[in-house]
């Protein structure tokens with residue numbers, strides 16, 4: 001039996017398990033998808049050796065970066081991002097990929113659609129998801145600036161953005177939330193931005209998908225901006241993993 005699964009810790013509710021189990025059943029694929037909670041990432045080699053038929057692994061918090069040293073090969077893009085969320089196992093060898101990058105890039109391209117690609121973007125947050133977003137924007141030719149609570153290098157702080165005149169929001173027409181703000185159960189929280197400076201020319205993308213309309217996106221809807229949540233990215237990263245495991 002072909003086997004796939006998710007490593008992380010702790011593993012509670014899992015989108016991936018539900019998604020792949022339903023897919024296997026619906027499409028008549030003879031495979032299983034299991035949860036593998038690992039208390040420490042150095043348990044990975046034993047898991048791989050002892051699990052017969054294991055062909056693919058998804059990686060979630062907190063191992064997307066620490067898993068790199070257990071891989072035999074790393075896809076060029078994942079290496080540049082410095083994070084892996086998908087592993088393909090062939091003849092006992094592990095190769096790592098980053099399908100958050102693929103899921104986000106495809107979803108953003110669809111979101112912008114027939115509109116001209118915005119030239120400048122703000123990326124809120126500097127964590128793992130932000131790094132995949134930065135790589136995608138770079139490859140799409142969109143200049144970007146990070147926004148952080150503790151800005152380093154060329155990054156902006158939220159205080160910088162909150163000026164009385166829309167000097168920044170006039171420049172940055174695409175704003176991407178990669179922070180967990182707004183995610184259930186804390187659905188009232190949102191990034192500290194001058195929302196009154198939004199116009200119908202702005203594009204707001206939220207990586208959060210639960211709830212589907214976050215407080216951040218609601219501000220965009222109220223200002224008649226283009227808005228998009230992270231659900232398509234979520235399905236996109238899972239489907240990209242499936243393609244990698246089958247190619």
Ligand SMILES: NC(=O)c1ccc[n+]([C@@H]2O[C@H](COP(=O)([O-])OP(=O)(O)OC[C@H]3O[C@@H](n4cnc5c(N)ncnc54)[C@H](OP(=O)(O)O)[C@@H]3O)[C@@H](O)[C@H]2O)c1
Pocket residue numbers: 100103124125126127128129130147148149150178179180181183207208209230231233234235237
């Ligand atoms: N749709 C999808 O497929 C998909 C894929 C991956 C992740 N996500 C979502 O993306 C979000 C981020 O994931 P991640 O793995 O990158 O998380 P993370 O590593 O915890 O990073 C999030 C970043 O957000 C900022 N941040 C955290 N708490 C904050 C707060 N209270 N106020 C303001 N900024 C805060 C921090 O940047 P600073 O310290 O620089 O401010 C932090 O580095 C999560 O909600 C996750 O569910 C969605």
